[in-house]
Amino acid sequence: MAHAIPRLPDTQIAALSAAYRSAQAAKRRTTLIGVLVLAILIMVAGRVAEVDLVKLWNNAGQLTSYLGRIFYLDNGKLVFTDVADWYWGLGRWMSRLWDTLLIAYLGTLFGAIGAFFLCFAATINLAVNPAQRFLARRFLEFCRTVPEIVFALIFVVAFGLGPVPGVLAIMIHTVGALGKLFAEVVENIDMKPVEGAIASGATRWQAIRYSVVPQVLPNFASYALLRFEINVRGASVMGFVGAGGIGQDLIEAIRKFYYSDVSAILLLIIAAVMIIDLVTERIRHRLISLEHGR
Amino acid sequence: MKTSRMFPDQAAIRARHAALVAGSQRERWVTLAVVLAMAGVALLAIVRLEFSFARLGSGIVQLGTFLGLMVPPTPGTQLWALLKALAETVAIAFLGTLLAALIAFPLGFLAARNTMANRLVRFLTRRFSDSIRGVDTLIWALIWINVVGLGPFAGVLAIMTSDIGAFSKLYSEAIEAIDRRAGEGVTSTGGSRVHAIRFGIVPQVMPVLISQMLYYFESNTRSATIIGIVGAGGIGLYLAEMIRTYEWDQVAFIILMILVTVAAIDFVSSRLRLAIVGERTGRL
Known part of the structure; x- marks a missing residue:
């Protein structure tokens, strides 16, 4: 069965399709300008960053050959054929890896504690006054904008070589990163319990303890675990600047071309990061479902 | 907590809501265990990574000196x-x-x-x-x-x-x-x-x-x-x-x-x- 489709008068169609065409053309023009600007930016950036595609093309084989070479032992055999020789330094590396995990753990723990005490000052709903909020926010911003390895470089000079500067650098970065996330969580809480606590005579910190903390704890813990995972990755390179952990062995192996050691240590790091990734994800899912269950 | 003036008969309340009280008790044990475990690992880490107050103290003093030298920031000649x-x-x-x-x-x-x-x-x-x-x-x-x-x-x-x-x-x-x-x-x-x-x-x-x-x-x-x-x-x-x-x-x-x-x-x-x-x- 055919339906009659009402057809507009030609003049109206012409006007409408002209409007459609000009709207389309305007959209196309914007896209074109965007693409042009992007292209110019790419050219400039490529120039500044000394991008040399010819060199990349010519040396591309070196990446695969490098990645290949790290899987061969000194005697020319594949690493998998002689795992004992490949992981000759397993005891030492595991101990360094354990150091790395502990650096990440301590840095995350201290950082989370610091972030906990600072985050309330940076929120809209719980800061004592705008000046305090401004100061707290700028401080957190500073802590997370300066890369942790820069802090590590400075702390290595101040505290001496070893894991201590690594822990402190990770701690400061964690204060900044977690402080911001914690503050966002606190800004989303239900304020009624807080008002209730204050109305019954609680001090600020008592109100936080009994009305805010129960609401935010699962979220705080979940963010802290996520940060721990990131910090393990960060701690694995702290050794590059002398701040402890497995990075020291890794940079030595890369710099001195101990090929099979590079792959051995890299695989250890990747495995550790993956295991921690899986475990923290499990715990975080449980924490989040705990929160939704309430 | 102090004894409440409004509900003096706490024993009766406890008896009536025994399940709730016991539940929170269990939660408290879990919390305590988690906190103790975290503190234990932290202590282990502090010992193993050779944290000491002397070292932290002298480092912080050094940092203070550096901070003093950082003012005023200059680009040097470059x-x-x-x-x-x-x-x-x-x-x-x-x-x-x-x-x-x-x-x-x-x-x-x-x-x-x-x-x-x-x-x-x-x-x-x-x-x-x-x-x-x-x-x-x-x-x-x-x-x-x-x-x-x-x-x-x-x-x-x-x-x-x-x-x-x-x-x-x-x-x-x-x-x-x-x-x-x-x-x-x-x-x-x-x-x-x-x-x-x-x-x-x-x-x-x-x-x-x-x-x-x-x-x-x-x-x-x-x-x-x-x-x-x-x-x-x-x-x-x-x-x-x-x-x-x-x-x-x-x-x-x-x-x-x-x-x-x-x-x-x-x-x-x-x-x-x-x-x-x-x-x-x-x-x-």
């Missing part, structure tokens, strides 16, 4: 070189992010459950991006230096590599979260699978992808400031050099430069995000 290195840093972050986004785009489709039916391909793509993500940018920089030599190009490639892992994970999550009806509509009117992806899926995920890219551009600027430490271009080289030679006033100047640049890029990228994506798709 303001021009520093500006050039800073431009290099931004260029590294920009190109690295862009290249990573382009390469991760197809990988995201390969790792998403609703666009890739083959479990093996999905599994391999995911493990591939996981292992790339497990290696820090600095390590990638060291590896790329072996390929293209010292300089900013190695930095671009390092940022690119470590971001491919992150992007393909984020993309596949975004693709899995879409509304599949648009794609089905395209297929029902006779479109092929490629058409369904192009007109049914890409328009939905594009805003998320672009906002993630802009967000990563900012965080990559931060990463790009440090890859110079291992020789892969940018301002990190100067920073490490100044710290090692104790030129604290110049260190402070470089850190200020980095802070200002990151703040500027943050401002520009959030403006761009609003302009391109609009406010509502910010969290998806």
Whole structure:
């Protein structure tokens, strides 16, 4: 069965399709300008960053050959054929890896504690006054904008070589990163319990303890675990600047071309990061479902 | 807690709500166990990593001296070189992010459950991006230096590599979260699978992808400031050099430069995000 489709008068169609065409053309023009600007930016950036595609093309084989070479032992055999020789330094590396995990753990723990005490000052709903909020926010911003390895470089000079500067650098970065996330969580809480606590005579910190903390704890813990995972990755390179952990062995192996050691240590790091990734994800899912269950 | 004036008969209340009291008691034990375990590991770490008050104290005193020497920050005689290195840093972050986004785009489709039916391909793509993500940018920089030599190009490639892992994970999550009806509509009117992806899926995920890219551009600027430490271009080289030679006033100047640049890029990228994506798709 055919339906009659009402057809507009030609003049109206012409006007409408002209409007459609000009709207389309305007959209196309914007896209074109965007693409042009992007292209110019790419050219400039490529120039500044000394991008040399010819060199990349010519040396591309070196990446695969490098990645290949790290899987061969000194005697020319594949690493998998002689795992004992490949992981000759397993005891030492595991101990360094354990150091790395502990650096990440301590840095995350201290950082989370610091972030906990600072985050309330940076929120809209719980800061004592705008000046305090401004100061707290700028401080957190500073802590997370300066890369942790820069802090590590400075702390290595101040505290001496070893894991201590690594822990402190990770701690400061964690204060900044977690402080911001914690503050966002606190800004989303239900304020009624807080008002209730204050109305019954609680001090600020008592109100936080009994009305805010129960609401935010699962979220705080979940963010802290996520940060721990990131910090393990960060701690694995702290050794590059002398701040402890497995990075020291890794940079030595890369710099001195101990090929099979590079792959051995890299695989250890990747495995550790993956295991921690899986475990923290499990715990975080449980924490989040705990929160939704309430 | 003090005894309440309103309910003097606490024993009766306890008896009436025995289950609630016991439940919270169990929770308390769990909390105590978790806190004790965390404190135990922390103590172990403190002992093993050789924390001592003497060392912390002398270090903090040293830091105070450095802070004093940092005022006033000066560029020394190399303001021009520093500006050039800073431009290099931004260029590294920009190109690295862009290249990573382009390469991760197809990988995201390969790792998403609703666009890739083959479990093996999905599994391999995911493990591939996981292992790339497990290696820090600095390590990638060291590896790329072996390929293209010292300089900013190695930095671009390092940022690119470590971001491919992150992007393909984020993309596949975004693709899995879409509304599949648009794609089905395209297929029902006779479109092929490629058409369904192009007109049914890409328009939905594009805003998320672009906002993630802009967000990563900012965080990559931060990463790009440090890859110079291992020789892969940018301002990190100067920073490490100044710290090692104790030129604290110049260190402070470089850190200020980095802070200002990151703040500027943050401002520009959030403006761009609003302009391109609009406010509502910010969290998806």
